[in-house]
Amino acid sequence: MSHGDDMTDLEEVVNQLQTQNQQLQSIMLQKQSLLIQNNEVEKALAEIEKHSDEIYKSVGPILVKTSKTDIKNELDSMKEEVELKIKTMENQEKRLKEKIRDAQERFQSLLPKHEGEGG
Numbered sequence: 001m002s003h004g005d006d007m008t009d010l011e012e013v014v015n016q017l018q019t020q021n022q023q024l025q026s027i028m029l030q031k032q033s034l035l036i037q038n039n040e041v042e043k044a045l046a047e048i049e050k051h052s053d054e055i056y057k058s059v060g061p062i063l064v065k066t067s068k069t070d071i072k073n074e075l076d077s078m079k080e081e082v083e084l085k086i087k088t089m090e091n092q093e094k095r096l097k098e099k100i101r102d103a104q105e106r107f108q109s110l111l112p113k114h115e116g117e118g119g
Helices: 003-050 068-110
Strands: 055-059 062-066
Touching: 003 068, 055 068, 062 068
Parallel strands: none
Antiparallel strands: 055 062
């Protein structure tokens, strides 16, 4: 393999690592947003348990009276959906971290070829 091929491989791995790191950052931001959303749903569910009287929910710019059962079912469903999305994000994050590790190892294996060349 020529010096040019090695440099091309090295550049390819560097570009791959940059792209994968950007993807990882995006996934982690999405996951963080979902974790916040999940926390809000949990707080709302806890708040519902404290109240046996009237419960209102926001629908656009207005508040609408709703039953405790209906809002609890709605929030439980929302929580389930958010938790499923979090699991999906965690799986994507895990796979991407493995790809990044592989690319870093490939980068390290290509690097020694260039250290002694001085150019």
